[in-house]
Amino acid sequence: MNGLGPLLRQRLRRDRLQLLLWILGTALLAYAGYAGVSQSYGTFEDRQNVLAAALANPVILMFRGLPSGPAEGAFVAFEVLPWLAMLAALMSVFLAVRHTRGDEEAGRAELVSATPAARVAPTIATIVHGVLANLVLGALTGLALAATGLDAGGSLLMGAAAGATGVAFLGIALVAAQLMRTSRGASSLSVWVLVAAFVVRGFGNAAGVAGDDLTHLTSAWPTWISPFGWAEQTRPYDADLWWPALLALGVGLALALTAALLQSARDLGAGFLPERRGPAAARPGLRTAHALVWRLAAGSIVGWAVGAALTGLLATTLGSIVDQVAGSNPAVAQILEKIASSGSLEEATVGVFFTMLGILAACCAVQTVVRARQEEAHGTAEALLASAVGRVRWLTGYLVVATCAVLVVVAVAMLAAYAGIATNDGDASLYRVVTVAGLGQLAAASVFTAVTALVFVLAPRQTIGVAWALVLAGTMLGMFGPLLGLPGWSTDISPFAVTPTVSGGEVDVRGLWWLLLVIAAGAGAAITLMRRRELAGAQ
Structure with missing residues (x-):
């Protein structure tokens, strides 16, 4: 041929x-x-x-x-x-x-x-x-x-x-x-x-x-x-x-x-499936660059939120089942405690499922920020930047929407987890466990928001591949590192593995401070460097 x-x-x-x-x-x-x-x-x-x-x-x-x-x-x-x-x-x-x-x-x-x-x-x-x-x-x-x-x-x-x-x-x-x-x-x-x-x-x-x-x-x-x-x-x-x-x-x-x-x-x-026709005029809510980004990302955010709701509900409704099984066979406890170093089985179960929540929220954040690269490569960003919207404001819009998307995903999961506790007459202390775990994974997912934005500014043509590779590496190290017997230092590289937890009633902040430092440094560097960066077309 x-x-x-x-x-x-x-x-x-x-x-x-x-x-x-x-x-x-x-x-x-x-x-x-x-x-x-x-x-x-x-x-x-x-x-x-x-x-x-x-x-x-x-x-x-x-x-x-x-x-x-x-x-x-x-x-x-x-x-x-x-x-x-x-x-x-x-x-x-x-x-x-x-x-x-x-x-x-x-x-x-x-x-x-x-x-x-x-x-x-x-x-x-x-x-x-x-x-x-x-x-x-x-x-x-x-x-x-x-x-x-x-x-x-x-x-x-x-x-x-x-x-x-x-x-x-x-x-x-x-x-x-x-x-x-x-x-x-x-x-x-x-x-x-x-x-x-x-x-x-x-x-x-x-x-x-x-x-x-x-x-x-x-x-x-x-x-x-x-x-x-x-x-x-x-x-x-x-x-x-x-x-x-x-x-x-x-x-x-x-x-x-x-x-x-x-x-x-x-x-x-x-394409064989026709695109849905849009309205002739934009509604008032689409007058800003931030609103446009939110409109583009809304569908995917809803999808990630649905997955997060299921994850949160399972986190607190399955705790009693796990506890019953572990009562006759300690293997379940061994598996869960390898992943989440918590003081009880219910705490460990929440830790496991909220680690998965962090991964879902990170995927949502990366998908949102990566849209900036897709718009740039497709040429649609050029028309927007030719207007009164500057480069920094344009990138900030994606960072703000990605942060809001992570908040939505985590909040939905936490509400579903609270509902699971209430409907199953669970231990009231689990409310605190869910809150700490949810806020911790919020920080972990936000790390990927900031790092993806920084990669987009420094190496735009590598944004998609590098961003998803980082999520994959964080997932493998944070979710499976303990199960696979990897050294502790390698597991701690993953943001998902060092979020605050509740163990035996006490809150262990673990790596919260360096997560916040990476978020601030990464987002700040991305916004600062974007001032002098030129548009980079497709390869």
């Missing part, structure tokens, strides 16, 4: 750094997963107890893999396989949208169309590029696991399951890029499908049937409509089933080819 080779080389050269970070990060997580399991759950009895506790508590099954026995390798898959698949899926989504709808918005696709390259050559090159990236990710992940001494066959299957999930979401994102008219819309649709697939997988496991040995689980049918569920059904180091991975691979390739057919049937820059 004309132009396929040069287009593929251009994509590989353009993405070499980002793909290196995604692939190495996934392989390192797999290796660290084995290290954490061998250190924290080194005996057969330890792993058996944890699996029994997971089968007794659907909440654990929502955020872990499919129990497939207490063998060391199978337990590693239970701990980290969903998250390896999640990394591959995110990598593939961003790759697909960047090289399809993103190139159309930036004008690069139009330039390619003016060459002898075939009409669908860019899409085909993106498909090959994405499949190769997931192939390397799966191979290195499998080799990292095999290097620990685990069975080579199970290790390669686990890597293949993660890579096949990435290919499935590559196809989903490519179709989304054909349906939506903007890269923002394509990314949002793809990520929402990803989140829904992950949640559906969790519900399928939570509604499954436990085996007689209390170490295996047969998932319910919802698991089979999710690519993440297909990855788990491979059961590495146990049944070693390859066909679910091949199913994910086949579905991904079928969707990718569908996207190529859709590409050939539409006009450049158009």
Whole structure:
């Protein structure tokens, strides 16, 4: 096909750094997963107890893999396989949208169309590029696991399951890029499908049937409509089933080819789903630059707030269930106390769920600030800055809206948590625990607001990749560092891990002061440096 080779080389050269970070990060997580399991759950009895506790508590099954026995390798898959698949899926989504709808918005696709390259050559090159990236990710992940001494066959299957999930979401994102008219819309649709697939997988496991040995689980049918569920059904180091991975691979390739057919049937820059017509005149509330930013970000803020409300409600309504399960099996307490160093199980449960809340709020903040880079790259910021709106005022608008968005997300979660305490006649002391945890995660999420703004000012073309990489690193260190047995200093790098907590009735402020210092320094530096920064177009 004309132009396929040069287009593929251009994509590989353009993405070499980002793909290196995604692939190495996934392989390192797999290796660290084995290290954490061998250190924290080194005996057969330890792993058996944890699996029994997971089968007794659907909440654990929502955020872990499919129990497939207490063998060391199978337990590693239970701990980290969903998250390896999640990394591959995110990598593939961003790759697909960047090289399809993103190139159309930036004008690069139009330039390619003016060459002898075939009409669908860019899409085909993106498909090959994405499949190769997931192939390397799966191979290195499998080799990292095999290097620990685990069975080579199970290790390669686990890597293949993660890579096949990435290919499935590559196809989903490519179709989304054909349906939506903007890269923002394509990314949002793809990520929402990803989140829904992950949640559906969790519900399928939570509604499954436990085996007689209390170490295996047969998932319910919802698991089979999710690519993440297909990855788990491979059961590495146990049944070693390859066909679910091949199913994910086949579905991904079928969707990718569908996207190529859709590409050939539409006009450049158009989408199959029409955009909603806006009003002829703006309402009074849109007269300021701040209001415009809020209008652009409102939809995504509502979505993050809904997730935060569910998180807050679960934080306080599941405490009694966890307490009952731990009364007969201390494994649940061991898991929670590794993540949140709290004095009681209910405090630990709130700590776990509010750490997830902090991650949701940070994602909301980053998505809001990153819009400034998207507006700049698309050329719409130039028209706004040609008016009476200055650079500093323009960037400040995004910082203010991002801060308000974080406040909304955290406040909704706290209100939902308070409602959970009131409706379940919970311990009144939990009100204080929720308040401290919520305000602490507010500070943690605000760190990412300030740092993303600073990256936008200093390295605008790297804003999106660096900002999301920082959130991912903070999540892995703060959420999974203790479970994986990582050193304390590495876990404390994550803002999510050093927020104030209530332990035994006492408030431990921990890293609150340095979080506030980073927020003030980062936001101040970004605003100051923005005074002399010129607009930076798309690459």
